[in-house]
Amino acid sequence: MATFDDLNLNTPLRNALADLDFIQPTPIQEKAFPVVSSGKDVIGIAQTGTGKTFAYLMPVLKKLKYSEQKHPRVLIVVPTRELVLQVAGEIEKLTAYMNIRYQGVFGGTNIKTQSQLVYDGIDILVGTPGRLFDLAMMGTLRLKSVQTLIIDEVDEMLSLGFKHQLLSIFDLLPERRQNLMFSATLSQEVSELIGDYFYEPVKVEAASHGTPLDKINQTAYYVENFNTKYNLFKHLLNNESLSKVLVFAKNKKIVDLIHEKMTPEYGDKIGAIHSNKSQNYRINSLKRFSQGESRILVATDVAARGLDIHEVSHVVNFDMPEKASDYIHRIGRTGRADKYGEAITFITEEEQELQMEIESLMGKHITIIDFPEGVKISSVLLPSEMVNPADKSYYRQATLRDSKGAYHEKKEANRKENSGSPSKKRKKGKKKK
Ligand code: CDP
Ligand code: MG
Numbered sequence: 001m002a003t004f005d006d007l008n009l010n011t012p013l014r015n016a017l018a019d020l021d022f023i024q025p026t027p028i029q030e031k032a033f034p035v036v037s038s039g040k041d042v043i044g045i046a047q048t049g050t051g052k053t054f055a056y057l058m059p060v061l062k063k064l065k066y067s068e069q070k071h072p073r074v075l076i077v078v079p080t081r082e083l084v085l086q087v088a089g090e091i092e093k094l095t096a097y098m099n100i101r102y103q104g105v106f107g108g109t110n111i112k113t114q115s116q117l118v119y120d121g122i123d124i125l126v127g128t129p130g131r132l133f134d135l136a137m138m139g140t141l142r143l144k145s146v147q148t149l150i151i152d153e154v155d156e157m158l159s160l161g162f163k164h165q166l167l168s169i170f171d172l173l174p175e176r177r178q179n180l181m182f183s184a185t186l187s188q189e190v191s192e193l194i195g196d197y198f199y200e201p202v203k204v205e206a207a208s209h210g211t212p213l214d215k216i217n218q219t220a221y222y223v224e225n226f227n228t229k230y231n232l233f234k235h236l237l238n239n240e241s242l243s244k245v246l247v248f249a250k251n252k253k254i255v256d257l258i259h260e261k262m263t264p265e266y267g268d269k270i271g272a273i274h275s276n277k278s279q280n281y282r283i284n285s286l287k288r289f290s291q292g293e294s295r296i297l298v299a300t301d302v303a304a305r306g307l308d309i310h311e312v313s314h315v316v317n318f319d320m321p322e323k324a325s326d327y328i329h330r331i332g333r334t335g336r337a338d339k340y341g342e343a344i345t346f347i348t349e350e351e352q353e354l355q356m357e358i359e360s361l362m363g364k365h366i367t368i369i370d371f372p373e374g375v376k377i378s379s380v381l382l383p384s385e386m387v388n389p390a391d392k393s394y395y396r397q398a399t400l401r402d403s404k405g406a407y408h409e410k411k412e413a414n415r416k417e418n419s420g421s422p423s424k425k426r427k428k429g430k431k432k433k
Contacts, residue, residue: 004023042180061098071122082286084127091126153305158193220347220367270294315334
């Protein structure tokens with residue numbers, strides 16, 4: 001096994017890593033280091049929790065020499081505010097022995113303050129596409145000195161609808177620059193984007209063997225509806241081994257509903273996070289959960305990406321996500337670094353099709369556990385669960401048709417984002433209403 005001494009690091013970085021008690025680079029860190037150092041464009045693919053942040057930061061920081069010039073030389077674009085703070089935190093750790101100015105910027109905060117900070121001079125700027133674009137438009141942020149562009153979790157930026165801002169930012173960058181992209185998955189749309197904007201990128205992939213998926217024990221229950229899911233969740237919480245539980249629900253409403261219903265009993269042991277909560281509230285909920293002050297954090301998929309929260313014991317998918325790849329991102333919040341993790345998923349009949357897609361994508365089955373006796377099965381539906389019967393019968397047919405495809409045949413097709421699947425068509429149609 002390689003150690004950090006085998007990478008061609010400089011003393012400040014080595015000291016910072018020693019302070020963190022990090023001795024061995026992860027496979028993606030080891031593989032990406034020489035290629036990123038060579039100055040080439042790089043696409044780095046490795047599963048969640050395998051240290052992609054340091055994989056791009058280490059070689060970039062090594063090259064970054066002290067400078068007095070004002071405009072950023074490294075630009076890191078990430079999809080969410082929480083990730084801005086996290087990446088800035090990682091830069092802080094790695095630059096403990098360096099004289100490097102860095103700043104995180106994101107929406108929902110005072111743009112004038114951020115604009116001033118940027119104007120004062122920075123070396124590394126981390127931000128969400130929207131805020132970066134706004135700062136560039138104000139004229140305070142100049143991007144012509146950027147030597148390295150890093151896009152982290154870019155597929156999420158695209159699904160959040162940030163493509164326009166992202167492309168506008170690309171257009172403001174100098175032609176000669178190094179482009180780096182790190183992600184757990186590579187969608188068709190991202191591949192196309194890279195084809196247009198990256199120059200002869202080298203793909204660096206870490207072997208998937210022994211990586212987080214294998215360290216996450218995945219189980220599921222077949223559950224009928226929200227109220228029954230809720231009863232089951234409460235039942236599972238009786239087990240104290242669920243010590244730090246990240247719960248994903250399908251939308252803001254359901255997140256709020258779970259949060260409100262549980263607050264009388266759990267008080268400040270439960271927090272919630274979604275895009276309609278204020279910035280302070282989001283940061284505070286996340287911080288309390290990270291530090292172990294709260295036991296449960298209920299979230300939408302805003303928290304599925306990239307967040308590195310220490311020792312999440314369980315990820316609970318109260319609802320299935322929209323896309324199979326989101327499932328993998330979500331469960332990747334547990335079983336990080338050298339830890340083991342548990343993922344528990346609640347699956348309704350409608351969600352079973354996505355279960356198959358997920359299993360094909362992973363090449364692995366989720367273990368179904370019998371519904372525990374003594375947990376009340378409710379027949380009370382939420383208004384949103386009362387779908388019209390026509391929709392439902394269409395869905396059944398689609399499921400039947402799809403289930404004919406054999407497990408292994410589907411595998412390859414799914415890797416290339418199975419965009420023609422009935423479930424997606426159905427969802428797209430629904431959204432428009
Ligand atoms: O981006 P990705 O999901 O691959 O992972 P990350 O957010 O960079 O988190 C990796 C976690 O592993 C962090 O908590 C790091 O402190 C830790 N770690 C690392 O990055 N590199 C090592 N050599 C050892 C631990
Ligand atoms: Mg990451």
